Amino acid sequence: MNTLLDALRFIAHNGALPADPGAPTLVHLTLQMLWISGAGIAISLAVGLPIGAWLGHLHRFSFAAINVSNVGRALPSLAVLAIGDAILGIGITVTEVALVILAAPIVLTNAYVGIAGVDPEIVDAARGMGMSGWRILWRVEVPLAIPLLFAGIRTAAVYVVATATIASLAGYNGGLGYIISDEQSYHLSGVLGAAICVAGLALLVEGVLALVQRALTPRGVQLENEVRGEEVDPLVPVTAVPTP
Amino acid sequence: MIALAATGPIIPTFGGGSSSYACERANRLFCPGWVSQNWSSVLWPALRQHVVLSVIAVAIGFAISFGLALLAYRRRAVERPVILLTGILYTIPSLALFEILVPIKPLGLSARTAEVALVSYSLLILFRNIVTGLRDVPDDVREAARGMGMTPRQSLWRVELPLALPSIIAGVRIATVTVIALATVASYICDEGLGVPIFQAIQDGVFKTELIVAGGLAVALALCADGLLVLLQRALTPWSRARAR
Amino acid sequence: MFRNTGRGLPAAVVALALAAVLAACGSSSSTTSSTTSTKAASGPGAGKPAVVIGDKNFPEENILGALYAEALRAKGYKVTLKDNIGSTELTYKALTSGQIGMFPEYIGNVLSVIAGITASPKSAADAYNQGKSYLAKHGYTLLPMTPFADSDVVIVKNPYAKAHGLASVVDLKKLGKSFKVAALPEFATRFAGLVGLRKDYGVVPSFVPLATSALVYQALDSGQVQGIDAFTTDPQLKSGKYTLLSDPKGIFGYENAAPIVSNKVLAAEGPQFADTVNAVSALLTLPAIQQMNAAVILDKQSATAVADQFLKANHLA
Numbered sequence: 001m002n003t004l005l006d007a008l009r010f011i012a013h014n015g016a017l018p019a020d021p022g023a024p025t026l027v028h029l030t031l032q033m034l035w036i037s038g039a040g041i042a043i044s045l046a047v048g049l050p051i052g053a054w055l056g057h058l059h060r061f062s063f064a065a066i067n068v069s070n071v072g073r074a075l076p077s078l079a080v081l082a083i084g085d086a087i088l089g090i091g092i093t094v095t096e097v098a099l100v101i102l103a104a105p106i107v108l109t110n111a112y113v114g115i116a117g118v119d120p121e122i123v124d125a126a127r128g129m130g131m132s133g134w135r136i137l138w139r140v141e142v143p144l145a146i147p148l149l150f151a152g153i154r155t156a157a158v159y160v161v162a163t164a165t166i167a168s169l170a171g172y173n174g175g176l177g178y179i180i181s182d183e184q185s186y187h188l189s190g191v192l193g194a195a196i197c198v199a200g201l202a203l204l205v206e207g208v209l210a211l212v213q214r215a216l217t218p219r220g221v222q223l224e225n226e227v228r229g230e231e232v233d234p235l236v237p238v239t240a241v242p243t244p
Numbered sequence: 245m246i247a248l249a250a251t252g253p254i255i256p257t258f259g260g261g262s263s264s265y266a267c268e269r270a271n272r273l274f275c276p277g278w279v280s281q282n283w284s285s286v287l288w289p290a291l292r293q294h295v296v297l298s299v300i301a302v303a304i305g306f307a308i309s310f311g312l313a314l315l316a317y318r319r320r321a322v323e324r325p326v327i328l329l330t331g332i333l334y335t336i337p338s339l340a341l342f343e344i345l346v347p348i349k350p351l352g353l354s355a356r357t358a359e360v361a362l363v364s365y366s367l368l369i370l371f372r373n374i375v376t377g378l379r380d381v382p383d384d385v386r387e388a389a390r391g392m393g394m395t396p397r398q399s400l401w402r403v404e405l406p407l408a409l410p411s412i413i414a415g416v417r418i419a420t421v422t423v424i425a426l427a428t429v430a431s432y433i434c435d436e437g438l439g440v441p442i443f444q445a446i447q448d449g450v451f452k453t454e455l456i457v458a459g460g461l462a463v464a465l466a467l468c469a470d471g472l473l474v475l476l477q478r479a480l481t482p483w484s485r486a487r488a489r
Numbered sequence: 490m491f492r493n494t495g496r497g498l499p500a501a502v503v504a505l506a507l508a509a510v511l512a513a514c515g516s517s518s519s520t521t522s523s524t525t526s527t528k529a530a531s532g533p534g535a536g537k538p539a540v541v542i543g544d545k546n547f548p549e550e551n552i553l554g555a556l557y558a559e560a561l562r563a564k565g566y567k568v569t570l571k572d573n574i575g576s577t578e579l580t581y582k583a584l585t586s587g588q589i590g591m592f593p594e595y596i597g598n599v600l601s602v603i604a605g606i607t608a609s610p611k612s613a614a615d616a617y618n619q620g621k622s623y624l625a626k627h628g629y630t631l632l633p634m635t636p637f638a639d640s641d642v643v644i645v646k647n648p649y650a651k652a653h654g655l656a657s658v659v660d661l662k663k664l665g666k667s668f669k670v671a672a673l674p675e676f677a678t679r680f681a682g683l684v685g686l687r688k689d690y691g692v693v694p695s696f697v698p699l700a701t702s703a704l705v706y707q708a709l710d711s712g713q714v715q716g717i718d719a720f721t722t723d724p725q726l727k728s729g730k731y732t733l734l735s736d737p738k739g740i741f742g743y744e745n746a747a748p749i750v751s752n753k754v755l756a757a758e759g760p761q762f763a764d765t766v767n768a769v770s771a772l773l774t775l776p777a778i779q780q781m782n783a784a785v786i787l788d789k790q791s792a793t794a795v796a797d798q799f800l801k802a803n804h805l806a
Binding site for chain 1: 271332334335336337338339340341342343344346347418421422424425426428429432438439442443445446450452455456458459462463466467470
């Protein structure tokens with residue numbers, strides 16, 4: 001219990017380290033981590049969303065699109081980070097590359113599944129109205145696929161924050177992982193304090209994305225889900241679950 | 245000369261200088277010599293521990309999720325709090341969760357801590373898939389079972405659960421693969437599993453051979469376990485294959 | 490929820506992975522574990538109770554642990570080696586709780602971490618004696634120290650030293666913040682680190698914390714930083730590429746290695762136990778430990794194999 005109190009005190013003191021007045025503050029490290037994660041998520045979205053959505057629109061390469069995230073899930077993030085170190089050298093680049101390698105497949109698979117799973121009758125109706133492929137994708141399929149698209153984005157975000165924490169074990173010295181990997185200086189209480197901050201940050205990111213999802217989901221989709229008893233709980237992370 | 249030899253140690257060359265370990269010294273991508281020398285003392289024990297760590301986590305996770313899922317299937321009110329709680333556990337980054345568990349007295353720096361964390365990651369996935377699988381059983385099937393004179397318990401075990409198997413095993417597959425990947429991080433707090441050689445390789449200045457072999461074993465193990473579960477599902481649900489044809 | 494449409498490929502992947510794992514299993518059964526020693530149970534250690542030796546979590550400690558363990562086994566003692574226990578605090582805790590009976594420690598660490606004495610010792614002998622008397626009060630014996638010392642040392646590349654006329658850490662003062670030094674993170678908070686540099690020399694460099702000592706060397710070699718905190722026994726120092734800056738005020742202390750043994754173990758194992766350990770320690774000169782570190786750190790050989798070769802060459806095993 002003492003360790004927990006010390007950890008809370010450590011957080012209250014903004015991560016101050018008596019022996020090292022120049023140590024980075026908790027706020028600084030948290031913001032840094034938010035920045036690293038934000039960039040990782042943004043790049044993953046830029047890579048995964050267009051490819052997944054377009055393949056889903058065309059209904060092509062379904063096996064690859066669906067299983068790419070299974071392979072991604074099997075990759076140990078620590079090993080990805082370390083192998084990146086070996087090839088590219090330590091630094092922010094490796095961290096971001098690893099984040100994208102781990103997160104983009106999840107985004108891609110969910111985008112594919114979301115778009116490909118839109119009721120073909122609706123798509124046919126849109127085509128009958130004379131809509132072009134692009135317009136169908138953008139105006140019909142994407143809005144209907146929002147719940148699954150966001151499932152991917154949210155899972156990816158959770159992965160990115162977790163991996164950004166682990167990056168410190170593989171030599172990168174940014175974010176809150178910096179404290180977690182230096183128990184010598186920060187002792188267990190500091191490490192615990194940083195861990196609590198990481199957990200809080202992850203839950204915050206998850207919660208904000210859930211609210212964004214709710215704001216973006218078309219009213220009709222929300223209603224339909226409620227009728228089917230599948231109301232999407234904004235506080236709960238959703239993962240696309242493959243049913244073989 | 246003799247006096248020198250008596251005071252100073254004889255320093256061997258340890259394997260004939262740099263030539264025998266040129267690959268290791270240059271840190272090339274893959275040094276087969278290192279793998280064969282360290283397979284039985286480092287890699288194989290780590291792989292075995294990794295399997296044990298993962299199997300225990302998924303087994304305990306399944307037992308807990310199964311119980312909760314049956315409860316939630318009967319009483320809907322249970323579902324939301326369980327999803328919320330397991331969702332929070334699922335969201336907390338692995339390294340942070342390990343560190344949060346370390347100060348708890350009976351856990352500490354041990355495999356128990358690793359198991360608790362790994363189990364908590366499997367709960368959301370398993371619980372949701374079991375509940376969804378049961379809920380997706382068509383109502384008329386349930387009614388038909390009742391009509392044949394089955395008690396609710398009989399209907400659950402003989403009709404509903406078998407029909408929910410594909411969804412349940414899908415959950416077990418994801419949970420297993422996730423746990424196997426996460427178990428590598430567990431070795432930061434307990435000296436077990438394939439994370440041990442991975443951390444060692446990082447400590448040794450990113451020793452590529454060890455990293456690639458240990459990381460590769462973890463991926464192979466995950467894919468292998470996934471494959472075995474697919475085979476298990478096919479064996480358990482022959483009817484779904486017949487229907488697919 | 491979605492449906493997996495492919496069926497053929499997963500089976501193929503599974504088959505491949507299974508084949509790989511099975512092949513792996515098959516090959517492992519033909520080799521035997523080499524961790525347990527099968528030396529003849531004769532010599533002064535025969536019939537004495539088993540002893541557990543621990544070591545901390547870095548290569549040099551693994552080598553020291555293996556050296557003592559193998560030398561004792563050669564004399565017939567029953568020894569279990571617990572590798573990589575962790576930091577000084579954790580390993581000492583393992584000793585006081587009776588999980589291990591002995592572990593190699595550095596005399597500066599004995600003083601600052603275990604005894605909590607912050608005043609700098611005047612010499613290696615002073616550090617050793619203070620540590621020894623502290624441990625004696627708690628039921629432990631600090632056996633004689635090794636000739637080598639593994640102290641922190643700030644190093645720079647030779648051309649950089651020449652260009653800026655660097656020979657001692659005192660010379661770093663004129664470079665100010667433009668001198669970037671990389672080290673393990675704890676360098677920031679220790680007296681044998683940035684604190685001592687600032688207080689005793691007025692040197693305040695820019696600091697780049699890195700997670701492992703291998704990364705620290707990489708940072709220096711790639712020019713990311715101008716200097717690093719190295720250790721005097723690092724095998725990399727044998728290359729001659731680096732200039733070691735002297736430490737006239739001795740902030741980096743004295744870090745010869747010395748085994749800490751519980752008095753209970755010493756009493757139970759008899760006088761030959763300490764004699765065996767001391768014979769090993771006496772041989773550990775700087776070139777000897779550097780060569781062994783090179784074999785483990787650079788050549789990735791196992792600490793046990795390296796220790797065995799060294800002991801055999803010196804007729805201790």
